[in-house]
Amino acid sequence: MTNSEPIVLDALVLGGGFGGIHMLHQLREMGLTVVALEAGTGVGGAWYWNRYPGARCDIESLVYCYSFSPIIDDEWSWTERYATQPEIVRYINFVCDRLDLRKDICFNSRLVKATFDEEAGFWTLHTENGDVYRARHFVSSAGPISEPIWPDIPGREKFKGEIYHTAKWPQQEPDFRGKRVGVIGTGSSGTQLIPLVAEQAKHLTVFVRTPNFYANANNRPLTDSDQAWWMQNRTRIRERLRTSEIVGSGDVFMNEGMLATRLRKGDEYSENERREILEKRWQFGGATMPRAFVDILTNHELNDEISGFLRAKIAHIIKDPATAEIMTPRNIYFGTKRICVGTNFYETFNRPNVTAVGVKKTPIERFSEKGLVVDGKEHEFDVIICASGFDALTGALTVIDIHGVDGKTIKDVWSKGSDTYLGIGVAGFPNLHLIGGPGSPSVLVNVVMANEYQVGWISRRIKYMRDHGLTRVDVDPDYQAKWSQTVKDVIQGTVLVSADSWYVGTNVPGKAKGILAYAGGMVNYKQACDAAAERKYEGFVFS
CATH class of the missing domain: 3.50.50.60 (FAD/NAD(P)-binding domain)
Known part of the structure; x- marks a missing residue:
């Protein structure tokens, strides 16, 4: 059934994977009215769709999970060193149910169009089945590797x-x-x-x-002694992840x-x-x-x-x-x-x-x-x-008809290069917040950890806007250009300049060639984002 009148929200979240349901939880905890749209019939994001035989994560399960909730930590245990797709989907469903998120997720809802209303300062969003939403904030967690x-x-x-x-x-x-x-x-x-x-x-x-x-x-079941070791060392391991002493890839x-x-x-x-x-x-292994x-x-x-x-x-x-x-x-x-x-x-x-x-x-x-x-x-x-x-990092958004300021589409804007500011915002697309977007390190690090950081950072910026009576945030094009140059500069002097793979978009005919992710590591990325936030979100234009 389609809604006869647009549903008005503080925020709409796109995607029911790791980033999307965490964002939904975070914004709800802030007291915002928020809905998440998911094209599938259940949560899981990329893991919902990639259910082929043998599908499993190549990041160790103990760290391919959330760290923000003591409740989840205490009530969930992984069974293998590298989790299978079914176990990952069970985990995301468990989180969804334990935090009572399912009531605010609309399944079978594929977003096909999003238009920013410059006068009202709202996004109008249309689904394939005819539902219409109006939201002050549009948060995309469509997934960096989700458009096949x-x-x-x-x-x-x-x-x-x-x-x-x-x-x-x-x-x-x-x-x-x-x-x-x-x-x-x-x-x-x-x-x-x-x-x-x-x-x-x-x-x-x-x-x-x-x-x-x-x-x-070299996968294996996790033993009782492994679980006991993890409970004893979890805090230390997570801190080492944050400092990139370890990354979780074995x-x-x-x-x-x-x-x-x-x-x-x-x-x-x-x-x-x-x-x-x-x-x-x-x-x-x-x-x-x-x-x-x-x-x-x-x-x-x-x-x-x-x-x-x-x-x-x-x-x-x-x-x-x-x-x-x-x-x-x-x-x-x-x-x-x-x-x-x-x-x-x-x-x-x-x-x-x-x-x-x-x-x-x-x-x-x-x-x-x-x-x-x-x-x-x-x-x-x-x-x-x-x-x-996949059409990595950009494809999940360019398949949607997204219109920003002056009617420009994100597909056209990214046709010559996937420029963003900090992998979070795009100039000319106010109140669009990206999780796992191009110019972020998501696909080159532990993506769940990167998502968690971005969810927290975006939430704090939205809170900053609310606390200061601000309703609109856009990106300063000069800062976007500088960040895009930083993303390019990071790979200079490395073998990545010779990459001919999805890392630079060459697996997609007609896609502009260029490094899609920030390859400077999670520590440097967080330093850049935190520095911008400390300077009252420098590089962003508020009104």
Whole structure:
């Protein structure tokens, strides 16, 4: 049922994931009238949609969760080192119910249009099903990695078999038994999905476009002693997260000796010592390799050495040399794509029912009625799975018709570059507050921790406005330009300047190339945001 008159709110929150429900809770605690819109039938955000086989987080579950609520801390326990998608969704539902948030979330409500009324100082927001809202503040927590993209391959509609996207997975699990399955993509989703589909399928063919570096998760159940250790050390670990001594990508249980190397340059060790350090991290599991030494992204020779170490692992694990070569990243620096974390990924390519097809030099030409055509050869399938990634950081908003001052759309404004101020505001879009937006570090750090910080910062700014009788906040274009330059400057002198991945938007045809996230780390980011807040939110224009 649609509302006949616009529902008037202090704030509307977009998204029912980690950031969205925390923002909803925070604003409600401040006494604001607020509603959250969620396109799905339940909470979870990206985790609601990404329910493919094997989906799990690559940040350790103990720190991939909220820290703002003692109630949640006391009443929830994780079961595995890296939580599965179902457990993460159960956690978000638990939080939602425990804090009584569900009554203020509108499900099956996909936002399609948002227009800022300059005279009234309100946003008018329309959903796909016809509901209309008017809100003073529009907070987007649509998710930095939530807008899926299909492979840029013609003829998809011609395929007569089953076709799925990992980020649009059906609620009823498909049955792959006895079927010929093709998978396009070997990024994070493909890495997790491929081993499990291979166990079911009659034959699995993996089309490898740009192979990536990979680490074994070394996942395991969390024991009673693990839980006791966590209760005893939780406060200390969270403080170390805030100072980036650890990041949660495999280092929560890491001993001090292994952690210490992250502060030293690679050339402070001998070649044999470096290899021993890398081997220990490989065996320990998780995405711990990027922090083995302090200068991995700035020392090209060291980066090459680490890349070589990981390439040797591929050659050792995959028995067929030709297949190993297809799966080996070449001509890219380690760290210019997000390292994938999974279980039995490389080992899966030793199965007799699994084939890898390299399509970097000879791309997939088209879909056909029976499958996919590569180099003139038709590969026939019953099922095709596209693990083809996302339009990261900007896509979740550019698919919405968002109009700011003078009718400018956010899609047009970001068509030449995803400029923001502090990853939180966009010039010309008053009272639009971003969680996990471009120019923030969200996708390069523990995103839940980054979300928590931004939720708190945005809430304090809204309180500042209310306390001072202010109703409108916009971004000073000069400050936005300076921050955008800072985001670009941070990667100078690092291997990230050569990135050719979703980090810079090159996975989306036509998208402006440029670093999408702030790569200076969470500590530096918080310092910049806190400094602006201390100077009465310098760079923002209030009225």
